[in-house]
Amino acid sequence: VFYQSESMLAEAAKTNNLIEWKRGDASKLPFETNCYDLIIARHMLYHVKDVKKTIQGFYKVIRPGGILLATTNSKVSLPRIVEMCNNML
Numbered sequence: 001v002f003y004q005s006e007s008m009l010a011e012a013a014k015t016n017n018l019i020e021w022k023r024g025d026a027s028k029l030p031f032e033t034n035c036y037d038l039i040i041a042r043h044m045l046y047h048v049k050d051v052k053k054t055i056q057g058f059y060k061v062i063r064p065g066g067i068l069l070a071t072t073n074s075k076v077s078l079p080r081i082v083e084m085c086n087n088m089l
Helices: 006-015 051-061 078-088
Strands: 036-042 062-071
Touching: 036 051, 051 062, 051 078, 062 078
Parallel strands: 036 062
Antiparallel strands: none
């Protein structure tokens, strides 16, 4: 699981030590190309500075045939997120 906040990482690590917790910037993922089957971006895309760059980074690390599940509760950002994801397919 990937977080930018050190305090969120510390809290998360208290609840589950079976997960590898990493700190970083979602638009600059430090993972190899095609290394994940699934990425879940839950209620976070409207918090990043460059949504397009972040989604492009997700697609870089998802294996061919993998899944990006991006959710938002923002009626303003949802249409743009859907459009960007569809344009990258």
